[in-house]
Amino acid sequence: MADGTSETPLASIYETGDEAALEAEYDKWSDSYDADTAAGGYRFPFLVAGFVARYIQSLDAPILDAGAGTGLGGESLAILGYRNLTAIDLSQKMLDRAVPLGAYKHLERMKLGDALGFEDNCFEGVISTGVFTEGHAPTSSFDELIRVTRPGGYIIFTVRDNVYRDKGFQQKQEELTAAGRWKLVEKTEPVRAYTVGEPHIRGFFFIYQVV
Numbered sequence: 001m002a003d004g005t006s007e008t009p010l011a012s013i014y015e016t017g018d019e020a021a022l023e024a025e026y027d028k029w030s031d032s033y034d035a036d037t038a039a040g041g042y043r044f045p046f047l048v049a050g051f052v053a054r055y056i057q058s059l060d061a062p063i064l065d066a067g068a069g070t071g072l073g074g075e076s077l078a079i080l081g082y083r084n085l086t087a088i089d090l091s092q093k094m095l096d097r098a099v100p101l102g103a104y105k106h107l108e109r110m111k112l113g114d115a116l117g118f119e120d121n122c123f124e125g126v127i128s129t130g131v132f133t134e135g136h137a138p139t140s141s142f143d144e145l146i147r148v149t150r151p152g153g154y155i156i157f158t159v160r161d162n163v164y165r166d167k168g169f170q171q172k173q174e175e176l177t178a179a180g181r182w183k184l185v186e187k188t189e190p191v192r193a194y195t196v197g198e199p200h201i202r203g204f205f206f207i208y209q210v211v
């Protein structure tokens with residue numbers, strides 16, 4: 001399953017922090033990702049659309065889906081009418097699955113944690129689901145996501161609960177607040193990622209507004 005369970009080949013890679021191996025595993029998983037996660041009732045990329053609709057009114061707002069994977073989040077937003085979506089992901093094969101959905105205007109392989117190839121302030125919103133989890137994108141991703149989001153724009157993402165506590169996410173997120181880079185608008189209780197199985201996999205939804 002997505003997001004760090006012990007029952008997939010990904011689980012061992014989460015521990016190593018080996019990005020090349022993670023990318024290769026997602027490349028391999030791309031064909032069955034949608035079916036596997038649907039079987040478990042994975043719901044983060046669908047729930048995120050509700051938060052976008054709550055905070056971003058313009059359907060033309062440029063929105064970045066960071067770690068878009070196969071495009072489940074972008075497709076949800078497209079169904080709601082959002083039509084200026086960009087997808088980035090570490091795995092080209094995951095992005096290749098998103099292309100035929102027609103939800104994204106732009107799709108590009110990019111790595112969170114590296115400098116992103118976008119101008120400052122070019123997005124009005126960012127979404128990211130299932131990406132801030134064991135052994136995936138680092139806390140430094142937020143600096144670039146803030147840079148590319150215009151002041152007043154929203155960054156809406158999940159962080160797995162144990163990763164938030166134990167892997168420096170809480171500290172980093174609070175540092176960015178203290179530094180006046182963003183302000184916390186909303187934080188949920190830990191939400192189950194899957195409705196069918198894996199009750200231990202939970203993540204917070206965070207909504208920050210860029211200052």
Ligand SMILES: C[S@@+](CC[C@H](N)C(=O)[O-])C[C@H]1O[C@@H](n2cnc3c(N)ncnc32)[C@H](O)[C@@H]1O
Binds near residue numbers: 067094111128131
């Ligand atoms: C569990 S999937 C989530 C995909 C999609 N957001 C969803 O909710 O279905 C995690 C995704 O994060 C991507 N990923 C992991 N580390 C990344 C990084 N450093 N930069 C960009 N994407 C990354 C993986 O390739 C994978 O597509």
